[in-house]
Amino acid sequence: MRRQVVASPTGWLAPFRGRIPVPRPSPGQAPPHTTEPSLTPARRRIVRSGLSLTGAAFAAVFYCLSFTPSLLPRAWSLQGVVAGITAAMGYALGAALGALCRRGWRQPTARTVRIAWSILFAVVPLLVVIFLWLGTRWQRDLRIRLGMPPAEEHDVVRTVGVSLLTFGLLLLIARLLRLSTHGCAWLFRQFVPAPAAWCAGSVVVALLAYGAVDSLLITQMFSMADRSAAVVNSGTGDGVRVPQSPLRSGGPRSLVSWDSLGRQGRAFVAGVPTGEQLTAFAGRPALEPIRLYAGLSSAYTVEERADLVVREMDRTGAFDRAVVAIITPTGTGWVDSKVPRSLEYMYSGDTALVSMQYSYLPSFFAFLGDRSEVVDAADALIGAVRERWAAMPVGERPRLLLFGESLGTYGMEKTFGTPQSLVDGADGALLLGPTFANPAHRALTEGRAEGSPVWDPDYPGLAVEFADDAAELRTLTGTRPKVVYLQNATDPVVWWSWDLLWKQPEWLNGRRAPDVTPDMHWYPGITFWQISCDLVFSNKVPTGHGHVYKSETVDGWATIAPPPGWTTADSLRLRALLDD
Template sequence: MRVPRAGVSVAVAVGVVVSLAPGLLPRTATAQGLLTGVLVAVMFAVVGGVRKVSAWGRFAGGGGDSRRGVVAGLGVVAIGVSVGHAQHWQNSLRAAMGMPDVGLWYWPGCAVGAVVVAGLLVGTARGIGWVWRRLGAARGIGLAVVGVVAAQFVLVPTVTQWRHSAYAAANAAMDPGVVQPVSSARSGSSVSAVSWPSLGAEGRKFVAGAPNRSVRVYVGLESAPDPNARVELAIRELERSGGLDRDNLVVVVPTGSGWIDARAAAGLDERFGGDVALVGLQYSEAPSWATFLFGRRAAEASARALFAAVERRLAGVRDRPKVYLYGQSLGAAAGSDVFSGEDDQARRVCAAVWAGPPANRVHRAHATVLANSSDPVVRWSPGLLWHAPDLGGTRRDAPLPRWLPVIGFVQTSVDLLGALGVPPGHGHRYGTDQGTAMGYC
């Protein structure tokens, strides 16, 4: 067997080293293998392109076995050092988060996954190149155009419809472990104007949650035909349930799927000693990442409409409850968008809690911002490609990786996939302090 060409050694070494750079969160062998395989394939493409257009191609593609052996040896050393450092970093993160160290089969699993992924990607790219050469430029361009048109008019609509159906099915699914409340202070009870099935999966969990001292009002997508009707129904539910008779009222902005963190609800109950009403309004069935990319305006419009309706209902009321606002993740971004600026927020709300706000960008007047330093949602933005993130106000919960241009963006983007796979208090998971940290008027 001949020693690999210098370009191959460089592509493999650089791809592996970059993929093993320190990230924010512990990573499974599958996730690490996938990232490594993708980056090695990308480096193959980069090295191939450079070889064709520059004089470096003579070095990357040619040379005797001695030169190739030196490059391959340096690559092996670089990979070995990177694996050792990655092992130490992974265990440091896991120790800080109360998770077990990586197991014996972790690195073999990473290697197998990386080889399979890189092989599939490189093989597919070479197959496309072979077809292109066989067809010629004109027919190749024609086939590419047909493929793009087919994807636009057939594949994309089909996938979109399938995902909508999947989200709707998940929203409608009835969990036998979630019991319909009997208290009149909860939406979905027998005396509520909001039917139990219409609450959606996340709404049912919210209103059925303990403790049972607080008023919990929730209106699902199926509870009324349009956004305005859902807002009106929420206000009527607050009146019916006695929510306006409590001393404190918290407008809760859910995440994309309608989820309200049970730990936040329990924390708010503790913070106000049960003398509180929580009201939330579902605006989407899709998960937060999909809603953030394609439906963020719906989240913002829903939060503004509900908060404005609460303000109108309480206007002129003598013994009205104090009004607060809470949101996590997309809910934090949408909740902050209720206000035009810091002064507007300070004037219109008693206090607010924003947990895990995307890119750490929210209005901070009269607000408590909870942001774990290991939360990739708080750090991620396109600007991470060329400058370090602003970690002002974050609480350090784990070792922090050193930011590097481009590499920091890649690692943080990958960490988004595992942001919820860690214990509360780390990553994009927060505890009851989401409620207990609420400020005072």
């Protein structure tokens, strides 16, 4: 029997199914009765269509997993956004797998679909309620573990509301993109076959979506962050005043103007403890500390800024002090006030602390944008100071110390390259919250002694010490280390890495750090997403947890460079003073 081919009509939302074969009657036989609906495929709703069965199932599973514990507790609003985005990720994966299965196997019967939906309607609400209850308990336990107050009981209701809103918004965006793909394919279908039209439509929408995200979202986000940071950088914090001492940059006879220091530089040079405070702690007369800083506007190039700092050191007699410390700041140029103050209290003001700004963007944006800036700044400043310091007679040199926190540790490590060079580079180095990209930290962790955990590795034969709790440093015996890493067990900056997407991390395998909850487990993709979200909350927890180190630096300095006669009791007394 010969078949006649009837072209199927096309529409803005119609699936492009090519041509529909219709039986042709034999001679003497009446033509079969056909109706328009049998020849025209129904228009498919896209934006207002129902949920995918497999997509809904995966969304429910991912939604429940989003409430499983991570390194840090979350505020209700953040947990709601995380749950909504996680459910959307699950829906996308489930819908894609369902579409592939329908193309590879037979379509499920209507009865099978009805039964599956009935099971989902019965199981999912119960499953969600269970995980909401478990999630609330897990969050409470995390807060207790970190010494934080418990969350409000009604926060779970607000969390659910935010999560549903987030999921609905992302689903709407996805369906609008799909609708755009159908429209582009319909246009291309006028000129090319259906498969090529669909391929071209998908590529066009993907490129347009990528361009929109890149130019309108990412570029604008960086641009807004840049403008905002520039405005903040030009301001001055509350209570920060122009120093009246010539021993500070921006003060009398300084080679660096006050206005060029930037917001964080002004806070750094103005935050010096008074002579009375230093004397009261030490019980003997104290010297006035030296603090020097160069901002982005202090000189045109990074080399000129480093040279300016060294000239400031010569002007103030910095190389005549007992200790010279080079501080590599975070992205904005910020230096935690408790870091320099701890060293100044320990040495009764007989110190010279120097630092230099390399960006006014937060570390997150500086890390993603251009890490070479921190490397260039650290290399220039450390190199310039060490060159001047190395030219002095050995018996007349001050003790040279290095400090870096977060992104600053990356710049310091890249300056020296290898762990041995870092050990040999100064009289002591203190690094807080190193990033996953740090080359020396990675080499030391991978080459640790067998049996030592990744969160507290032991590296024999090298004067390097790791501590996930600063209190551990007070009980060290034997040779004093020259390099100390402080890395809180719950610091997502330390433990975030790309391979969390597909690989269970070693810090969740075997013996865990005391701060890491035993209820936390690794799930492909989910754990990576959770640790990424922990970065948002990493600075909003008590000292010794997350990315908050503050007074822990006292134990770090006391380990690598204690002043004569310094005791553990002195460390405890100073920590209590700084935490007050």
